[in-house]
Amino acid sequence: MSQTELTRVAAVAMPTRRRAFDPALLLWIVLAAVLIFLVVNPLFRLVQLSLEDTDTGAFTLMNYVTAYSRQRYITATWNSLALGFWVTVLCLIFAVPVAWAVSRTDMPCKGAIRLLVLGAFVTPPYLGSIGWILLAGPNSGWLNRVWMTLTGAHEGLFNIYSFSGLAFNIALYSFPYLFIFTSAALDVVSSEMEDAANILGAGTLRTTLRITLPLVLPAILGGAIITFLEAIALFGTPALIAIPARFNVVTTQLLQFFSQPIRAEVAAAYAVPLLLITVGLFGVQRWLVRRRGFVSLTGKGGDRRQMALGPWRWVMLGYTLLLLSLSVLLPYAALAQAALAKAWGRGFSLDNLTLHNFHYLLFEHETAAQSVINSFTYAAAAACIAMGLALAIAYIVSRRLLPWAGVLSFVAMAPFVVPGIVLAIAFYAAYAPPPLALYGTATILILAFATRFLPIGYANADAAIRSINPEMEDAVRILGGGRLLAIRRVLAPLMQRSLIGAWLLVFIPATRELSTAMFLYGPNTRTMSVMLMDMSEEGNFESLAALGFLLLASTLVIVGLASGLLGRDFMLRRERG
Amino acid sequence: MSKLVLTGLGKTFGTVPAVQDVSLTLQQGEFVSLLGPSGCGKTTTLRMIAGFISPTAGTIEMNGAPLSAPNRVVAPEKRGMSMIFQSYAIWPNMTVAQNVAFGLKLRRLPGEDLRRRLDRILDVVQLGHLKNRYPAELSGGQQQRVALARAIVIEPEVLLLDEPLSNLDANLREEMRSEIRRLHDAFRITTVYVTHDQAEAMVTSDRIVVMNHGRIEQVDDPVSLYNRPRTRFVAGFIGRTNFLDGTADTGTIRFPGFTARADLLPEVAGLLHGPVSFSVRPQNIVLHRAAPADANGAWWVEGRIAERAYLGEYWEYVVRPAAAELRLRVSAAPQSVYETGDAVWLEIDPRRIARVPSSEV
C-alpha cells in the first residue's frame, strides 16, 4: 500500500473533534424518568392514597380501619391465607413426586409428560377453571353426570363451587412452578452423592429420603413460597369460583371495593398488606435459594443415573397421567366440546356440533371481536415498550456506562414482587385522577401491562446482552465506528433471535393478563380476559369456551409463526454465505 | 520520531490501583510487548492506549498530540488504531470479507481501492479462498488470521494485541507468533503486544516491558532483559534462575556455604559492602567432577547432587553446596550424567551473572 493511501486513511481516522456531552447520561435521565412514571410513582401513590382522607387530603389511618373493621373483610384475608396454604400443600403433593420421577427414575413417557406439564404451565388458570366448571359443576358437570350414571345416585359427587374446589383448581395450574424448581434442583444433584450413601449401606429409599431430598429442600421451599404467593395474588379463578360459592378472598374483595361507588382508598389500604406479605416472602425465597451452602448444587456434579423403579414405574406413570389428565386433558376436552356444541349439556353427538359459537363471537357479538383485537394490540404494544426499556437499561448496566446504573436495574425488577392486582390499584391511584385521567383508556392498560412484565423483559434482555462479549463492540469502535454503529451492525443482529424470544415471553402473558386489566378497563377497552369474565356472569358457556379456545389457539399460532420466521431468517443467512 | 508516549500513566478502580506510574515511549514502527503475570495491569494499560479506559493519572500522546488525560479522552473510534482481542471478536454475522473490509468501508474507500486492499491482505494471511465463509465455519487459527487481517488492513497508527494467542493450542501458537512478527516486518506498524508468555514476547518483540503489580519493572530488548535483569522479579519471571544472597566485605562475598572473590565481578569490583544478591541462570553454571587446577577467573563452589531429573533436552540437577541450605539448579547436557549424592564442583562465571537488589531491602 502506498504512502499516500496510508496518510489518507490516517487523516480520515484522526479528526480532532472534541467529544460532546455524554449521550449515555441523557439516556440515563430519560430511563430514570420512565421508570419513575411506571414503577415508583404508582407504588408511591398507592401508599399515599391509603393514608389520605379522600375529601381533605389530610393524613389518616381511617382507610385501614375501614378495610379491617368488618368481619367479612377479615374473613376474606383469612380465606386467602388458608387458600395459599392448601394450594401449596396440594402442589407439593402433585409436583414433587412427578419431578422426581421425571428427573431421577426410569418412568416411561417422559417426553410426553414434560410437554403436558408445559401445557398446564401455559394454560391461563381462568381457562382451566372454566373447563373445571364444565367438569365439576354441581349436578350438570361431566364428572358428576358420569358418577350419577354409574351409581344411579341423584346428586353429583363433586362441587367445584367450594373452598376445596377452588384450592384444587388453582393447584392444578400452579404445580408447574414447583415442578420446574424441583426438577432443576434434582438435575444437578450428582449420583456420586447418592452412591456415597449407598456404599455406606443406605438403601435406595433411605438414600432418597436422607440424602437427595434434603439436598433439594431449599429449592422446593423456594418454589413453595412462589406457589403460595401466586395463589394469594390470583384473581381469575377466585372470581369464577369463589364469588358464585359466596365467599371472598382478598382479590375478589378488592374487586368489590372497586364496584360502584368506587372506594379506591379503602382498596389501597386493603392491598398494602398483600404487597408487604409478597415482598417479605420473596425476600425469604431469595435468601433460601441463595443460601444453598450445598456444593453439589453448584458444580457440574458428575453424571446422574436413573433409579430403576421396577413395576412401581407404572404406578408412578399412572399417578402422573392422572394428574395431567385433571390439569390438561379433561378440561381441554370439556372446553373443546363446549366450544363446538350447540348446547354443551347435550353431550357428544354429531347433530350437536357447530361452528356457530365462533361466528357469533367474531361477527355478531357487540364487543367480543374488539376484545380479541384489543388483547393482541395491547399486548404487542406493551411488549415493545417493556423490551425497549429493558434493553436500554440492561445495556447501560452491563456496559457500566454510568455509575448508579444498578439502581435502574433494581427498579426495573421491582414489579416482580408486586401482585398484578396491586399494580392495577396503584396505577388507578396514580393515573386515574386528573390531570392524566387515564382510567379506562388503552394507554393505561398498555402501560400497566408493560410494567407488570418489565421484569421478564429485563431478565431476558440482560441475559441476551451478557451473552455477547463486549469485545465485539470494542472491535467496531477501535476500527472507527461509533457506539451506535456497533449496536446497529453487531449487537442488534447478534441478539435478534434471543430478543424475539424475549419479546414473546412478554407478549404471551400480556395477551391473557386478567388481574391488571380487570381494574383498569373501560367500555371500549375490554380485553379477551375481561370478556371471558363478563361472559361467565352471563352463563353462556358455549361462547365462553369458544373465546377461550381462540385465546389458546392464537397464542400457539403466534409462537409457531415466530419460530418459523426465525428459522427462515437463519436459513437465509446461511445460504448467502 | 516518537510515535506513542505514555507519561506517568495510572488507573485506579475504586481504591484499587491497577496501573501506576507507567512511562514509555514507542518509536515509529517499533514492536513492544507488555509482559507480566496475571492481574499486573497489562490489559488495563492497553485499553487505556486504545481509549476504552480513561486514565486516573498521566497522559498518552500520539504523534505529539494528546490522546488521553484524566479529564479529557479521545474516543477509541477517533484514534486510528486497531486492536486484536483475546476473544478475536470476529463478528459472527458477517463473512470473512465483510469483517475484514469493515474498517475500510468506515473510511469510505472507493470500491475498487477497497477490493484491491482487501484481496491483498487476504492473500497475505492466506485466507483468499475463505473470504465468503462465516466465522463459525473457520478453525481457531483461521479466525485468528481474520482478526489480524481486519486489524492490519486499515494500516493503523498503532496496532494493539491483547493475548491474541492464548486460545490456541501449543503448536498453532508457535506458528502464529512467527506470523505476527512476519506481518510486522512487512507492514512496520507500531505495535503494542500484551502477553503473559515470555517466549511469545521474546520471539516477537523489539523491546519488552515487564510489569508487576501495576508498575514497570524493566524495559529492554530480549537479550538484555534475559542477561541483565535489573530486579529480582524480572530475573525470576524471564526464564529460570538461582538467587545468590550474600554479604560483601573487603573484596570477598560470603554466601551460605561458600565465599567468592568480589574483584572477579566485571562492574562493581571492590566497591561492594553489605548485603548483595545475584541471579545465576542454571545453564551458566558448569558441573565438574574434580576441583580446578586453576581458578580461571571463575567462582568455584563445592557441593553434592541432591536431586536430578532427565528432561530429554538436558539434565536438571539440584546441587547443595557443602553445609548449606542453598539449593542451586543446574542444567547440564544430556551426556553429563551424575548420580544423586555425587560430589561435584560448580563453576560460576562472574561475567555471566546479574546483580539484583538484595532481598533484604
Ligand SMILES: Nc1ncnc2c1ncn2[C@@H]1O[C@H](COP(=O)(O)OP(=O)(O)OP(=O)(O)O)[C@@H](O)[C@H]1O
Ligand atoms: N473494571 C474493573 N474494575 C475493578 N478492577 C479492575 C477492573 N479491571 C481490572 N481490574 C483490576 O485491575 C488489575 C489489573 O487488571 P488487568 O486486567 O489489567 O490485568 P492483566 O495484566 O491484563 O491480567 P491477565 O493476564 O489476567 O489478563 C487486576 O487486579 C484487576 O482485578
Ligand SMILES: [Mg+2]
Ligand atoms: Mg488481560
